[in-house]
Amino acid sequence: MKLRARLLIALSGDPDGAPPWVRELAQGDDRGWFAEDGPAWTVHAGMGTMVAGIRALLLQALHPGALAGVHDWSRYREDPIGRLTGTVRWVICLTYGSRAQAQRETARVGRFHERVSGTYRATDGTEVTYSAADADLVEWVHLAFTDAFLTCHEAWGGPIPGGPDAYVAEWATAGRLMRVSDPPRTEAELRRRLDAHLEAGVLRRDERVDDVVRFLGRPPFRDSRSMSLAYRVLFASAVATIPRRYRELLGLRRTWLPVVTLTRGILAVTGRTLSGGPRAQDFARRRLRRLEQADAAARGSA
Secondary structure (H helix, E strand, C coil), X not given: CHHHHHHHHHHHCCCCCCCHHHHHHHCCCCCCCCCCCCHHHHHHHCCCHHHHHHHHHHHHCCCHHHXXXXXXXXXXXXXXXXXXXXXXXXXXXXXXXXXXXXXXXXXXXXXXXXXXXXXXXXXXXXEEEEECCCHHHHHHHHHHHHHHHHHHHHHHCCCCCCCHHHHHHHHHHHHHHCCCCCCCCCHHHHHHHHHHHHHCCCCCCCHHHHHHHHHXXXXXXXXXXXXXXXXXXXXXXXXXXXXXXXXXXXXXXXXCCCHHHHXXXXXHHHHHHHCCCCCHHHHHXXXXXXXXHHHHHHHHHC
């Protein structure tokens, strides 16, 4: 129970895993953006998300504009768990919440992003002005997120309803909500768009990237040896799933240790640990069953 509470605090900020924004998933008067047990529900409920979050941050750091926003505005150093919880909240609310809740969550993130702006040095040395609302930045963040969660589910999860293309197409809705003008709708298009950034010379490695990589490689659970060891394995697995060209740009090497297999065991233990109580999708199902009962009652009285 102590381990479960520690994990849930890291993921949701609450030892029971049910802060107000999770309980709100049971409320609302619509079915939300994503189908019950569809591609997004399936991928985001999988334990592979534990690795995907690390992988997404590593890839996102390669874009100097995205990295400048994190460096200049994020409190990830002072409060890494809080930063993680904030990201988890956004994913959960959009995936399982009503459209009204997703709208409020998107607005919450948007209000923070309104303040995020500054300058950075491009790969050719010129000074570039950036804003979190810039089209290329919001696209890169969406691409890195989608690629990370899809890849890690394929490595450690089960089948995706409709396959990988169905997940990319469904999660494109989240991209549009975050003002990505034309998010990819197939796995092939997703990979092509990622590689286009690399081949255009937009991505780069510098001392800021090295600093973020070192930070992400350090476990945030300093008072727990077991959780710190598990995190190191998950980090190594995140690196192992990144294509070689991106790994080299990050200055990372794939370990010879069987971390992919070890991660499978860690995620299985984590899944059993978290199964002792309701999860986010269980609260969402309560809303869906309530709406179904209301619809049945309305048809019966018609």
